[in-house]
Amino acid sequence: MSLIGQKDADHLRERFSDKLVNPVRLVMFTQEIECQYCRETRQLVEEIAALSDEIDVEAYNLITDAEKTQEYNVDKIPAIAVMGAQDYGIRYYGIPSGYEFTSLIEDIISVSEGDSGLSAATREAIAQIAKPVHIQVFVTPT
Amino acid sequence: MAIESDLIRADMVEAIEFPHLTSKYNVYGVPRSVFNETIYVEGAAPESVFLEKLLEAAK
Numbered sequence: 001m002s003l004i005g006q007k008d009a010d011h012l013r014e015r016f017s018d019k020l021v022n023p024v025r026l027v028m029f030t031q032e033i034e035c036q037y038c039r040e041t042r043q044l045v046e047e048i049a050a051l052s053d054e055i056d057v058e059a060y061n062l063i064t065d066a067e068k069t070q071e072y073n074v075d076k077i078p079a080i081a082v083m084g085a086q087d088y089g090i091r092y093y094g095i096p097s098g099y100e101f102t103s104l105i106e107d108i109i110s111v112s113e114g115d116s117g118l119s120a121a122t123r124e125a126i127a128q129i130a131k132p133v134h135i136q137v138f139v140t141p142t
Numbered sequence: 143m144a145i146e147s148d149l150i151r152a153d154m155v156e157a158i159e160f161p162h163l164t165s166k167y168n169v170y171g172v173p174r175s176v177f178n179e180t181i182y183v184e185g186a187a188p189e190s191v192f193l194e195k196l197l198e199a200a201k
Contacts, residue, residue, distance in 0.1 A: 094156025116146035
């Protein structure tokens with residue numbers, strides 16, 4: 001049973017074909033005995049990737065692929081790193097359902113474009129920061 | 143914002159799956175955004191508010 005409905009899949013396929021500029025890799029981290037959300041997350045990620053030639057999936061095991069876990073700086077599962085031409089530091093922890101699904105799609109597009117979509121004033125302000133900032137946004141599936 | 147700067151990284155964390163974190167950061171309502179462990183924003187804040195908090199966290 002697919003997680004993304006037919007109508008939504010068609011709409012996304014079109015959107016991706018319209019918007020995606022550069023390839024995007026969805027790098028997933030899960031575990032061998034997949035927790036319920038890990039399984040669904042992986043299925044969701046694979047369904048998304050099937051909607052565009054520009055999107056690829058890589059799946060790793062948090063424990064046995066320790067090198068990758070370290071490389072992508074992932075500490076919880078399920079995890080999705082949305083990778084474009086570079087690592088922009090975007091991670092989704094937990095299953096991206098409800099509103100977060102939309103956020104994930106938008107992030108895939110933004111990452112593909114390599115553009116944040118922020119206002120000029122915001123960009124300027126961000127360019128001035130000198131310290132790393134780690135943002136964590138807590139959400140619930142709706 | 144993570145896309146805009148190499149210094150910024152951003153996580154979406156689904157609260158129900160990680161109760162130890164929701165407890166650590168006192169998440170009662172969502173969305174709740176946490177910047178560098180110490181600065182908080184509740185709700186879907188506009189870009190300007192988000193930026194303000196980010197800059198505070200980057201001091």
